Amino acid sequence: MNHLRDITSLKNRYYIMRHGQSKANLQQIIVSLPRSDSREDYGLTELGREQVRASIANSSLTADTIIITSGFSRATETSDTVRAVLGAAEIQVTDKLRERNFGSWERPITQIMKRYGTMTG
Template sequence: MRNRYLLMRHGHSQANARGLIVSSPERGLAGFGLSPEGGAQLEALLADWRWPVPTGIVHSDFRRTTETAARVAARFGLALAAEPGLRERHFGELEGQGDHHYPEVWARDAESAEHRAFGVEPLTAVAERMGGVIAGLEARHQGETLLLVSHGDPLQILLTALVGRPLTRHREGAPLAPASITPYPG
């Protein structure tokens, strides 16, 4: 890797607070921003920043990730760069339904990286678009510390791909908490 990456999951969102799956651009771009809890998480994180200061911020263009990235950008005086390739994994027919459906999808993920049950975006497609973002950044930057603000499932899939593990194992590690940062390489 030519750069260091800080992979950040957005802060607790209104969708998290309501227990809803919000994965479509039609709902996620304009709605479902940060919850008050998410704002408090980011205040605490920024007050106790323990990572290298980012030299750039690239984020999913969903509202919850944009608001998260904007708070970090304001703290460090950085510009934002929206990147649709960092969007939430699309959950198809489960859009707008309760987040209690996630385990059904993850159980199928463990069986096949190609499954499309419920019209869900397959693991292979998520890994390809997220990896494409990294490849593009690697081609354009060198020696930078880039903060990528995205969503839990896509980030876990990306991390699984980056370390060369089968994508079907993306849920084996601890879930990424809201407003958490995972350095890569570690």
């Protein structure tokens, strides 16, 4: 017999948060490779940290929230801020949440536009 048939509601809630504004966002640089992220500081700007704090303040998350993040600096800074604000226990880091690999487009957007033109339809 299927034991799920008698379950009328689930208790799990999932909250997905994108990182706050990063230094790469400001510089209009695509950073999708871990080696690129580790060569320079592409973490959050002060505005990015404020965005994260504001998102948490407007959420219903509590200290028992399980936080899972990618290892990119912008994501770990976001999750560190979330953890600090909530008083959550720990952060789980997984490669499964990494940015897609943009390959040869791993550079400033202006260089891509020079080579390929604008990105509008």
